[in-house]
Each structure stands twice: as structure tokens, then as C-alpha cells.
Amino acid sequence: MSTQETEARQEATAVVQPAGGTLRGVGVSAWFGSRRVLEGVDIDMRAGVVTALIGPSGCGKSTFLRILNRMHELVPIATLAGSVLLDGDDIYGTALPITEVRRRIGMVFQKPNPFPAMTIGDNVMAGLKLTGRKAPNREQLIEESLRRAGLWNEVRNRLNAPAGGLSGGQQQRLCIARSLAVRPDVLLMDEPCSALDPTSTRRIEETIHELKDQVTIVIVTHNMQQAQRVSQHCAFFLAAEDEPGRVVEQGATEHIFGSPEDPRTADYVNGRFG
Amino acid sequence: MEANDSEGPTGLAALGLGEPPEADGPRRIEARMSRSDRFYRALATTGAGITLLIIVLIGVFLLLEALPAFRAAGFGFLTTQRWDPDSVPPEFGVAAMMYGTAVTAIVAMLATVPLALATAVFINEYAPRALRAALTSLVDLMAAIPSLIFALWGLFFLVPWLQPIEGWLVAQLGGTLPFMRAIATGSSLFNAGLVIALMAIPITTSIIREVLSQAPRHECEGALALGGTRWGMITTVILPFGRTGIVGGSMLGLGRALGETIAATLILNIRFEIKPQILETGGITVASGIAVEFFDAQELGLSALMAAGLSLFLVTIVINLLAATVVERAKSAA
Ligand SMILES: Nc1ncnc2c1ncn2[C@@H]1O[C@H](COP(=O)(O)OP(=O)(O)OP(=O)(O)O)[C@@H](O)[C@H]1O
Numbered sequence A: 001m002s003t004q005e006t007e008a009r010q011e012a013t014a015v016v017q018p019a020g021g022t023l024r025g026v027g028v029s030a031w032f033g034s035r036r037v038l039e040g041v042d043i044d045m046r047a048g049v050v051t052a053l054i055g056p057s058g059c060g061k062s063t064f065l066r067i068l069n070r071m072h073e074l075v076p077i078a079t080l081a082g083s084v085l086l087d088g089d090d091i092y093g094t095a096l097p098i099t100e101v102r103r104r105i106g107m108v109f110q111k112p113n114p115f116p117a118m119t120i121g122d123n124v125m126a127g128l129k130l131t132g133r134k135a136p137n138r139e140q141l142i143e144e145s146l147r148r149a150g151l152w153n154e155v156r157n158r159l160n161a162p163a164g165g166l167s168g169g170q171q172q173r174l175c176i177a178r179s180l181a182v183r184p185d186v187l188l189m190d191e192p193c194s195a196l197d198p199t200s201t202r203r204i205e206e207t208i209h210e211l212k213d214q215v216t217i218v219i220v221t222h223n224m225q226q227a228q229r230v231s232q233h234c235a236f237f238l239a240a241e242d243e244p245g246r247v248v249e250q251g252a253t254e255h256i257f258g259s260p261e262d263p264r265t266a267d268y269v270n271g272r273f274g
Numbered sequence B: 001m002e003a004n005d006s007e008g009p010t011g012l013a014a015l016g017l018g019e020p021p022e023a024d025g026p027r028r029i030e031a032r033m034s035r036s037d038r039f040y041r042a043l044a045t046t047g048a049g050i051t052l053l054i055i056v057l058i059g060v061f062l063l064l065e066a067l068p069a070f071r072a073a074g075f076g077f078l079t080t081q082r083w084d085p086d087s088v089p090p091e092f093g094v095a096a097m098m099y100g101t102a103v104t105a106i107v108a109m110l111a112t113v114p115l116a117l118a119t120a121v122f123i124n125e126y127a128p129r130a131l132r133a134a135l136t137s138l139v140d141l142m143a144a145i146p147s148l149i150f151a152l153w154g155l156f157f158l159v160p161w162l163q164p165i166e167g168w169l170v171a172q173l174g175g176t177l178p179f180m181r182a183i184a185t186g187s188s189l190f191n192a193g194l195v196i197a198l199m200a201i202p203i204t205t206s207i208i209r210e211v212l213s214q215a216p217r218h219e220c221e222g223a224l225a226l227g228g229t230r231w232g233m234i235t236t237v238i239l240p241f242g243r244t245g246i247v248g249g250s251m252l253g254l255g256r257a258l259g260e261t262i263a264a265t266l267i268l269n270i271r272f273e274i275k276p277q278i279l280e281t282g283g284i285t286v287a288s289g290i291a292v293e294f295f296d297a298q299e300l301g302l303s304a305l306m307a308a309g310l311s312l313f314l315v316t317i318v319i320n321l322l323a324a325t326v327v328e329r330a331k332s333a334a
């Protein structure tokens, strides 16, 4: 059912057909133990569009993002409802192997997590090794991925040094490079710039611009300017006290920031709470 | 120690006066300890000192007691296989015992390390979550079972059960591989090694499992998020992280294997000779040799047993030092 819908929409919107996958969250709810933290989230993350998820701390943005590439289920007490469709296939069904789901939907975590004992170069190549693929040109892929992540100039002379010796911000950019090297269809980024200086942040934003026609990008950010700069679609999450997080409002980014319909959205994007 | 502490402030003052402020080299770093820190440091230092002292005392005691035996045997102590210290003239050496210890330890480790590693990985990563806690306590419980129990089980169940298999192996391979030949199997060094492995596996598994469970979860998630399989995550994150623990756990298992007395004494058909055929009945290890010879030993015999004990003590220390270097090297490579 949804495949036709998706195709129809893609034909309608895309003048130059953007590559990348279309991801749809349908009625997504999530629990940790008996505590419900997300309720009925419906978001379309279309190819060629950068989707920003914004909202105050603890409203379930990371949880939603982790549901999108099956990271959520790694928490022992975590459960979920609803479905997530990648180009029409339910990623929680048997249509796609779980490793394939995660390879096609890459993730950059809130906290940098390179493999510290591995060299910088091996970190970039780790995804290919993990998915059992060979790179035709290792050096070229390493350079390209590191350049896109804005890290190349800093590490070009120490690709064989262990990644554990990088600074926090450099590690985060290495993780971005690592995710890009497997050429995912969708890239989920959970506050990728929260540990970065303005220059590296700028570089990552440029990368997002460059990538957005090849990879579908979903980014969680606490920085309202960043959300406006990089995204075209924006969803505002909010969790009232002792209630699960919900999407209060979503739509075109300029609309969310320019003329939001819900007063809570207006308050949040204008920095009046959260 | 006290003098060093009170030196702190004066040292700083002297530094401020004596050296130019923008020194090129690194400066001396000092800190003044609080009284409670000083107290606990003293406590910990005392504990460590006592432990070290005990080890040194053991070594010295063994050496003094062993001197008459060393004098009597000379260099032959290392090369002689027989053990007749109380005959005239005395003839004895640790060659057979050391050989037996080495063979049983190698057999035990070859069985222990892969099994312990596999079990640890299984419990942590593959076992259903509901089973995990139960399996963990089961392994810890097994580590606490006295070795005598394992030895009895090995003697009355495992060894008889292995008999036909070993017989078949000897028949098939004995022709081509000399060390697989045997006239009679059963009470062999190989079987003693296997029974010793039974005792080493629980403690080794327990330690390796504990260390592997400390592997950083967010790195594991990183590996999975790239599309890695669980096995991929284990080889890229968990095993590299646990390397030092794997070596450490194996070393503890090896320590048990080297010193294990009761299993070897019960299983082995005591023979003070070096037999390259490891499946063949008969052999001796240092620990079981001491246990067996102790009650009949006369004056020189006792001294000779002390000398054997000292050899085992030294071997254990050397192996542990080697392991420590391996661990250090693994750490600095990381
Ligand atoms: N592993 C977990 N176990 C139990 N509860 C959790 C766990 N992870 C998150 N939660 C809860 O789920 C809710 C949503 O958390 P989540 O991390 O998704 O928020 P967030 O919107 O990403 O916040 P932030 O902006 O601070 O990163 C929070 O109330 C949090 O306490």
C-alpha cells in the first residue's frame, strides 16, 4: 500500500530524482519498561529532504531516532509499537535483514563512539569490514569520507594513529566519516555538532548540504539556527510532565520557524522555554 | 615518606625563585596530600609490603631448604628424570616432573582458553537475557567447587569414557605420529591435563566473562549501527577491549594448572620418566611428585622436594612476568 503512495509522492516532488531512501515512521510509540516515552509519532523523512527533530531535553528525540535504525531494541527493557518503513518495507518485519537495515540507515550518535584501539584509517573502513565488503580503493575512500566530515586536514598525516588519541570533536567527525564510508541511504544524526567548534560545525553543515541529494538526512539538534540552516522539514517534539513525548507540530522548516500554528512551538523556537 | 610530603610547599617556593617562569622542559608536579589520603596510602602500602614480603620469604625459605639437595645433585638436578634422593648414591632431578607439568599445563590450556572464551562470549552476547544471570552464577559456582570433586569425576567418568576414543586415535594416528603411540592409555599426562582443564575452565570463564561484560556499550552500538553482525561487533569491539582480561584470566587458569596436585595424583600412573607419547599411561608433575614422595622422604629427600617446589615457584613467577609483559605490550599498542 505504502509503496505506491511513496512512489507517487516521489514523482510529484522530485524534479531531479534525489537518491537516498524514504523513511516513514507510522504511529511510533516507545516504552522503557512500563514507562511510555513516545506516543503516536508519524513523520515522513523523504529523499532529498533534511528533516530536523527539535524539542526540549528528554522528550524522546533520541529514542525516536534509535527506533529508526533498530538501535532501540538493544536496550533490554525497551519496547515499541507502530512501524518504520524504508522505501515501503517495514524494517521491523522480515523483508530486510537487520544488518541490511542498519547498513542502509546509518547513525551518528550523541556521544562520539569511535573504536579507540583501531587506527583512524581503520575506523573509517570499519563499516565495510563489518559488512564484509571490500573497498576497491581504500585510500581514496578514506580521504573522501574524512574530507566530507571535515577531518581530513587534521588527520591526514596520522591515519595510522589510534583513534582514541583524537579530541572529542575530532572523534565525532571521525564517526561521521565512518558512517559515510558505507554509503548509507539514510543518515541519522543525533546532535552531531554538540561537541564541535564553530568551524567544524560549519563544515558538517556544508557536508549535510552536499549530501542531501544522495542521502536522506534526519538530524536532532538543540540549535535553532542550525535547524533553520540545514533542514527543509522540521518536527517539534514535546513531552508534558509525566506524559509520553508527542510531535506537537511538523511541516516545512520555514513554516515552523516563521509562522507556527501551535503556541508551544512558537514559544520553543523563539527560546521562551525548553 | 613523611619528609617527602612536608617538602611540598618548600619545593614549590624554591621552584618559583630558582627557575625562569617560562621553562622549556616540563616542570616538577607536586601535590600536598590530605591527612586521610596519607593514612590510606600508608595502609595500602603496608598491605602491599606484607604480600611482597611473604613471597620473598617463601622463596628464601625454599632456597635455604633446597641447598643440600642442590649440592648433592649439582647440575644433574635439571636433567635427571629419576627420583631416588634417599638411595646411595642419591640420584634425582626435576626433568620428568617439569616435562609432565609442561605437558599437562599445555593440554589444559589448549582446552581451557577456547572453551572459556566461547562460554564467556556465549553468556554475554548470545544467551537469552533471562538465562544470563543464572549461567553467570553457575560458572561462578563451578569455580568454587573443590578440585577433588572434579578429579573424582574425571577419574571415574571422563577417563573411562575417553578410553575408547583415545584407543581409536592411537590405532589411527599412532602409525604416522610417534607422539600418538601408546601401549596402554588412561592414566596419561594428556588425561591429567584434560581433568586439570575442568578445574581451570570455570575460573578462567568467570574472569573473561566479567572483563568482556565491561566492554563499552556505545562502541558496541557503533559497530551494530554500521550494519555489523553480532559476531562482527564481538571481534571489532569486545575482544580487542578484553584482550588483557583474556590473557589475565588464562594466566590464572594456568596458575591453577601448574599447581594442581590432586587431579594429577589421582589420574596419573606415577612414573618418573619423560615420555613423548602423551596418551600413554604414566607420568608425573612437580606438584603430584611432591605429594607422592613426601611421606617416604628422608632428610635429603625432603630437601630435594623443596628444590622441586622452588623450581615450580620460579617457573610460575617467570610465566606470570611474561604474561604481564604481553598484557603491557597489548595495552601500549592500543
Ligand atoms: N535506556 C533508557 N532507560 C530508561 N529510560 C530511558 C532510557 N533512555 C531514555 N530514557 C527516557 O526516555 C525519555 C526520552 O529520552 P531521549 O533520550 O529520547 O530524550 P531526548 O529528546 O533525546 O533528550 P536530549 O535532548 O536530552 O538528548 C527520557 O525521559 C529518558 O529518561
Ligand SMILES: [Mg+2]
Pocket: A061, A062, A063, A110, A190
Ligand atoms: Mg538525545
